[in-house]
Amino acid sequence: xxxxxxxxxxxxxxxxxxxxxxxxxVVVGGTSTPPPRAARKAQPVPAGCPRLRALCCSGDExxxxxxxxxxxLLSLGALAGAGAxxxxxxxxxxxxxxxxxxxxxxxGALAGAGAxxxxxxxxxxxxSSALPExxxxxxxxxxxxxxxxxxxxxxxxxxxxxRAAPTWWxxxxxxxxxxxxxxxxxxxxxxxxxxxxQAAPSRAGATxxxxxxxxxxxxxxxxxxxxxxxxxxxxxxxxxxxxxxxxWRPEFQYRREWLDLHGVSRIVERTMLLPLSVGLxxxxxxxxxxxxxxxxxxxVVSFAxxxxxxxxxxxxxxxxxxxxxxxxxxxxFTEHPRRDHRPRRAMVVGMLSLGYVxxxxxxxxxxxxxxxxxxxxxHMEWTTRIRPVGSRTAFQAAVGAVVGNGLxxxxxxxxxxxxxxxxxxx
Amino acid sequence: xxLLRNSALLLATNLAPAACQQxxxxxxxxxxxxxxxxxxxxxxxxxxxxxxxxxFQPPGADLTGxxxxxxxxxxxxxxRVRARVxxxxxxxxxxxxxxxxxxxxxxxxxxxxxxxxVSVGPPGAELELPAPTSGATVRDIAIDxxxxxxxxxxxxxPCPSRFSLAFTADIQTNPGQFxxxxxxxxxxxxxxxxxxxxxxxxxIAGDLAEAARDDEYEAVAEILQGLPIPTxxxxxxxxxxxxxxxxxxxxxxxxxxxxxxxxxxxxxxxxGSGAIARSVMARLPEFLDRGDARYLLAVMHHPPxxxxxxxxxxxxxxxxxxxxxxxxxxxxxxxxxxNHALHDFPGIRIGDVGLHEVIVGTAGALQxxxxxxxxxxxxxxxxxxxxxFVEVPPAGxxxxxxxxxxxxxxxxx
Numbered sequence: 062x063x064x065x066x067x068x069x070x071x072x073x074x075x076x077x078x079x080x081x082x083x084x085x086x087v088v089v090g091g092t093s094t095p096p097p098r099a100a101r102k103a104q105p106v107p108a109g110c111p112r113l114r115a116l117c118c119s120g121d122e123x124x125x126x127x128x129x130x131x132x133x134l135l136s137l138g139a140l141a142g143a144g145a146x147x148x149x150x151x152x153x154x155x156x157x158x159x160x161x162x163x164x165x166x167x168x169g170a171l172a173g174a175g176a177x178x179x180x181x182x183x184x185x186x187x188x189s190s191a192l193p194e195x196x197x198x199x200x201x202x203x204x205x206x207x208x209x210x211x212x213x214x215x216x217x218x219x220x221x222x223x224r225a226a227p228t229w230w231x232x233x234x235x236x237x238x239x240x241x242x243x244x245x246x247x248x249x250x251x252x253x254x255x256x257x258x259q260a261a262p263s264r265a266g267a268t269x270x271x272x273x274x275x276x277x278x279x280x281x282x283x284x285x286x287x288x289x290x291x292x293x294x295x296x297x298x299x300x301x302x303x304x305x306x307x308x309w310r311p312e313f314q315y316r317r318e319w320l321d322l323h324g325v326s327r328i329v330e331r332t333m334l335l336p337l338s339v340g341l342x343x344x345x346x347x348x349x350x351x352x353x354x355x356x357x358x359x360x361v362v363s364f365a366x367x368x369x370x371x372x373x374x375x376x377x378x379x380x381x382x383x384x385x386x387x388x389x390x391x392x393x394f395t396e397h398p399r400r401d402h403r404p405r406r407a408m409v410v411g412m413l414s415l416g417y418v419x420x421x422x423x424x425x426x427x428x429x430x431x432x433x434x435x436x437x438x439x440h441m442e443w444t445t446r447i448r449p450v451g452s453r454t455a456f457q458a459a460v461g462a463v464v465g466n467g468l469x470x471x472x473x474x475x476x477x478x479x480x481x482x483x484x485x486x487x
Numbered sequence: 488x489x490l491l492r493n494s495a496l497l498l499a500t501n502l503a504p505a506a507c508q509q510x511x512x513x514x515x516x517x518x519x520x521x522x523x524x525x526x527x528x529x530x531x532x533x534x535x536x537x538x539x540x541x542x543f544q545p546p547g548a549d550l551t552g553x554x555x556x557x558x559x560x561x562x563x564x565x566x567r568v569r570a571r572v573x574x575x576x577x578x579x580x581x582x583x584x585x586x587x588x589x590x591x592x593x594x595x596x597x598x599x600x601x602x603x604x605v606s607v608g609p610p611g612a613e614l615e616l617p618a619p620t621s622g623a624t625v626r627d628i629a630i631d632x633x634x635x636x637x638x639x640x641x642x643x644x645p646c647p648s649r650f651s652l653a654f655t656a657d658i659q660t661n662p663g664q665f666x667x668x669x670x671x672x673x674x675x676x677x678x679x680x681x682x683x684x685x686x687x688x689x690x691i692a693g694d695l696a697e698a699a700r701d702d703e704y705e706a707v708a709e710i711l712q713g714l715p716i717p718t719x720x721x722x723x724x725x726x727x728x729x730x731x732x733x734x735x736x737x738x739x740x741x742x743x744x745x746x747x748x749x750x751x752x753x754x755x756x757x758x759g760s761g762a763i764a765r766s767v768m769a770r771l772p773e774f775l776d777r778g779d780a781r782y783l784l785a786v787m788h789h790p791p792x793x794x795x796x797x798x799x800x801x802x803x804x805x806x807x808x809x810x811x812x813x814x815x816x817x818x819x820x821x822x823x824x825x826n827h828a829l830h831d832f833p834g835i836r837i838g839d840v841g842l843h844e845v846i847v848g849t850a851g852a853l854q855x856x857x858x859x860x861x862x863x864x865x866x867x868x869x870x871x872x873x874x875x876f877v878e879v880p881p882a883g884x885x886x887x888x889x890x891x892x893x894x895x896x897x898x899x900x
Contacts, residue, residue, distance in 0.1 A: 149797075150855065151855050151856055158795040158796070158797075159795075159796055159797035159798070159826075160793075160795040160796060160797035161795075161797075162797065163797040164797075210508075211507055211508050211509065212508065212509070212510070212511045213508040213509055213510050213511075214510075215511070253765035253766060253768075253769065254510075254511060254766070255766045255769065255770075256510075256511040256512055256521050256522070256524055256525040256764075256766055257524060257525065257528045257556075257766070258525065258528055258529060259528060259553045259554055270510065270511065273766060273769035273770070274765055274766065274768060274769035316804070318804075318808060320808065322768065322769050322770070322771055322772055323769045323770055323772065323773065325772045327808075327811070327812070327815075329807065329808050329811040331804065331807045360807065362807045362810055362811055362814075362837045362838065363811075363837075363838050364811040364814065364815060364837070364838045367815065372838075373814075373838030373839040373840070374838065374839070375836050375837050375838050375839075376836040377836075378792065378835055378836060378837075379794055379795060380793075380794075380795075381793060381794075381795060381797065381799055382795060420803075421799070421800065421801055421802065421803040421804075422803050422804065423804060424762075424801075424802040424803065424804040424805065425802075426761060426800075426801035426802065426803075428760075428761060428801055430728055431724050431725045431728045432724075433724035433728070433759070433760060433761040433789075433801055434724065434761035434789050434798060434799055434800055434801045434825065435797060435798065435799075465801075466761075466762075466801055466802060
């Protein structure tokens with residue numbers, strides 16, 4: 062090979078993913094000498110998975126038929142969304158617990174949209190074997206999200222938070238527990254003006270209207286996300302439709318609001334308790350996943366007594382159901398050897414996520430026409446992970462948007478450190 | 488460093504005044520609740536072609552310098568103005584001549600209880616007008632400025648210690664059924680007038696129309712005009728989603744206001760956008776200040792505590808702040824609609840206070856298959872607050888077609 066050596070690297074195995082295929086990596090030592098055309102042609106590249114035939118991706122331990130799997134997801138999503146909408150219109154709002162139907166409308170629509178996006182991605186970039194490493198929640202990161210305001214004299218600061226997500230793997234190598242932590246708040250004081258024409262400017266230099274509302278927010282959240290992979294196939298009929306994981310994620314979210322209501326100070330604490338959120342992740346293809354969580358929600362609202370005698374603590378009230386649905390698609394950027402056959406200095410992967418969150422706890426809801434107050438926000442996010450060759454640390458950056466009561470732009474920067482007890486991970 | 492630089496950049500774009508900023512509602516979008524606040528306050532004053540300035544004022548006001556969204560004016564002829572008072576109870580209107588020799592005008596005062604005492608005259612020298620004998624909620628008042636350039640119209644409703652209010656919401660596509668409810672209210676009003684507990688008003692918690700069209704509002708206004716009691720209305724999501732014009736406000740006036748009737752202070756909040764305006768949130772302590780009133784009620788379209796009905800606020804953060812403010816002020820009852828059904832939540836624990844909320848979206852809007860439950864909530868004030876539901880079944884039923892809720896009874900009569 063004259064100065065060119067071939068090294069074979071077996072990548073880490075992720076939960077629910079199949080055993081990684083042996084991948085060839087071209088390492089150039091010394092001077093770079095392009096190999097002859099025939100040798101170039103013979104270099105291994107990942108084989109695509111036929112979408113409609115029950116064939117395995119090369120090297121994967123389990124076979125998946127992405128085409129039928131996505132068609133099934135699309136059908137289930139359409140059935141759930143249309144069925145729930147039909148129930149809502151047919152039975153009307155008389156359903157005492159109609160929130161389950163609105164959750165199904167949002168989740169079903171996301172499943173359908175995700176499956177369609179997956180079909181397009183599967184055709185544009187042929188379905189292939191699972192990536193040796195894919196984007197996951199960063200171990201430590203900073204997140205910022207905000208929409209700003211174009212109203213003079215008003216401020217709408219972005220929400221900034223520090224996030225952590227250490228992960229611990231169980232001995233079976235297929236189950237893990239992720240501890241999700243978030244702490245942050247609005248990066249400043251929100252200000253709102255009084256638009257009434259009779260409201261006179263209250264301060265010198267005011268260009269338009271007096272500021273009558275000031276608000277600051279502290280946000281904290283914590284969750285344990287337990288994921289257990291089911292045996293594959295779990296049923297004979299489920300063979301080739303993709304792996305499934307079961308999930309349980311007890312969670313709480315806490316917000317403390319400091320308000321100045323036209324000169325009157327208030328402190329309000331809001332807590333969302335999600336003790337029984339259970340979910341499922343379906344590996345629709347080796348590079349595409351559909352995930353959902355659903356569970357009861359309990360809200361606690363407390364407030365500071367005006368006489369300064371501390372906080373009047375509330376008790377949990379039954380709140381709307383909580384739910385999330387996500388469709389993730391992996392993209393590989395360094396899968397193929399470089400054209401100049403130089404060694405790659407880093408492995409780069411990306412992930413496109415489309416999500417629906419059935420909660421308006423932070424004031425974002427997706428409304429259209431007169432459909433106001435039923436649905437939660439829609440999320441879109443692109444994440445890129447860069448891992449320098451040989452490094453135990455990967456770097457992640459994400460940009461996205463949240464659609465709901467306007468548009469918020471999101472950005473995340475973080476690092477991914479090795480998981481705990483991950484040696485036995487399969 | 489990169490992280491810090493990026494964060495600072497994003498902060499700067501959010502916090503720094505930008506050249507493209509403009510005052511709220513410079514380009515009106517009436518889907519924005521703050522733009523409706525602007526509209527409802529603009530509609531609460533009027534300058535006539537003759538230079539006369541009319542303004543709704545707080546009931547106890549003596550000065551004409553400012554105004555409140557206590558109703559709305561409409562010029563219906565060069566010398567005639569229609570003034571619709573927003574709700575039952577006390578009100579005040581100031582009328583200021585444009586100069587010497589201002590032409591007289593006629594005020595068509597609408598939505599005023601026939602039992603209300605209305606007085607007219609210069610400040611401090613208002614004279615009571617004779618009560619109308621027709622039982623209508625509209626009366627004409629001629630203003631000639633003979634006694635001075637400023638004339639006040641003030642109204643108040645004398646009350647016994649016991650009284651009741653009716654609540655409903657969500658008429659939308661079915662004004663025909665709402666007309667049946669109005670007929671039942673007429674009967675109840677006549678019967679109650681002979682007792683010591685009169686019915687002093689009807690409160691509608693939004694969704695008067697399906698598509699916020701003028702013809703829909705005219706049909707509802709016609710029904711309301713036939714009632715012998717005043718009504719208070721606020722906007723729902725179906726009243727505001729066409730953002731080019733404030734159709735709801737043009738037809739019915741404000742969605743955010745308070746009224747004091749008898750011993751009750753009622754705060755009406757426009758939650759049509761799934762949230763109240765931020766400027767209204769700033770004024771919640773003012774809205775929920777019951778003053779001398781014994782009872783405090785809050786009425787809005789979207790229930791701040793939706794339970795699992797699926798019909799809540801789009802901004803749950805604001806809903807929970809409102810609940811905290813209601814608990815701080817020890818509100819006696821929250822009434823909402825949006826969900827086309829009758830739901831009772833008697834023990835919502837906010838802080839150390841238990842709040843009571845009733846969803847009464849039963850004024851006619853589609854309820855799907857099954858026998859619909861139409862009607863209104865009757866709330867009686869006396870020794871405390873008691874609520875019961877009056878079912879007004881649709882045509883084809885000769886009696887109540889549904890059963891009471893576990894925690895909310897049907898009224899006996």
